[in-house]
Each structure stands twice: as C-alpha cells, then as structure tokens.
Amino acid sequence: MAHTPFGYEIVNGRIEIHAREAEQLRLLIQSYLSGKSLANAAKDSGINRSHGGIVRILTDERYLGNGIFPRLISKEQFEQLKEERIKRAKKLGRLNRIKAEETFKPIFTFTIGNVEARYDNPTKQAEFVYSLIKEEVT
Template sequence: MAHTPFGYEIVNGRIEVHELEAKQLKLLIKSYLSGKSLANAAKESGINRTHGGITRILTDEKYLGNEMFPRLISKSQFEQLQEERFKRAKKLGRLNRVKEKDSFTPCLEFTIGKIEMKHENLIKQAEYIYSLIKGEVT
C-alpha cells in the first residue's frame, strides 16, 4: 500500500488504528459538525493538512470500516458529514457549477508529402516520413 490513510498505521503488515490520529479525526468531525470551517476544525484537532486534504479525510468511506480497515466512525456520523458539506456548498452557491469543457476536435484528415529521401538507418527514415505528415487544419 503506497499511502496509509490518516487514522491508520501498518503494524506487522496489518492495518491498525493509529490512536492519536483517530482521536484527531473524531475531534475534526466534532468541530466541523459544530459549525467550524474546515481550516479551523483541522487546526483545533491538530491536523496539519491542506483544505483538499481535510476534505478527502471527511469524505473517505474507509473510516466506515471494511475488510481491510477498522471502523473509525459510524455510518450516521458519515452521513451527517456529507449532509453538512452539501448544506454548506448550497449556501455558498457551489452546487450546479459546471466546469467548461475544453473543446478539442482531433484532426482526422492527413496528407503526406512526397518521399524524396531514403536513409539507411530505419529510425531516421521513420522520423523523416513522419515529418512529412500534415494534418488538415479546419
């Protein structure tokens, strides 16, 4: 496992609860649900992570427990967190924001110039031939 989620540690090849981080996680959740901002809740709980890092912690379903990870929070706590995040996003007008997609249309028509040179080195010959390919710009 390349990254052990906050609140867990690997001991003798098994994932176990990291007691200090688990306490910090519970304090983070309590502070956030009491109305504190992500930054203030993280600061109060002693977690030094970016805003995105704290968001990932609060949305990680691993804390509910599964065959690999021990349970750190209850399903009702997790649902409360998601409801609170939704409520705050709605209040701030962050719902239904659509990111503009970059429009890219690949060129599907190509031409190749006249092959006038022949290299003994096959790699050089391939490079030369590929350099003759021109895409039709529309």
C-alpha cells in the same frame, strides 16, 4: 500499500487504528459538524493538512470499515458529514454550476492518397503509406 490513511497505522503487517490520530479525526468531525470551517476544525483537532487533505479525510469511506480497515466512524456520522458539505456548498453557490462545454477543433486535416503500390516488406509498405499522408491547415 503506498499510503496509510490518516488514523491508521501498520503494525506487524496489519492495519490498526492509530490512537492519537483516531482521536484527532473524531475532534475534526465534531468541530466541523458543530459549524467550524475546515481550517478551524483541523486546527482545533491538531491536524496539519491542506484544505484538500482535510476534504479527503472527511470523504474517505475507508473510515466506515471494511475487510482491511477497522471502523473509525459510524455510517450516520459519514452521512452527516456528507450532508454538511452539501449544505455549505449550496450556501456558497458551489452547486449546480454549469461548466461551459469545451469544444476541440483541430487546426489540421489529414488526407491520404490512393494506396496503389503493394510491397512484400511490411516496413516498406508502411513507409509508402505514410508518405501518402498530407496535412492541410484549416
């Protein structure tokens, strides 16, 4: 396993709850749901991570528990976090942004001439065919 998520630790080859980090996670969730910003909620809970790191923690479904990871938060808490993130994003105008569609127009066009010569040697045939490729700046 490349990375053990915050709140867990590996003990004797098994993933178990890391007591201190699990408590910090609970404080983070409580602070965030009480209205604090991500940065302030993280600071209050003693978690020293970047903004993106805190978002990843709050959106990680492994905390709900599965066959490998024990449950750290309830489904209701996870849904509350999701609703709160959407509510804040909406308030800040970060939802429904329309990104300008990117278009790609190549600056070259490639053409190939007629493949009239045939060689028994596949390498010679490939060299011949590649020699027929022409490029034009558009």
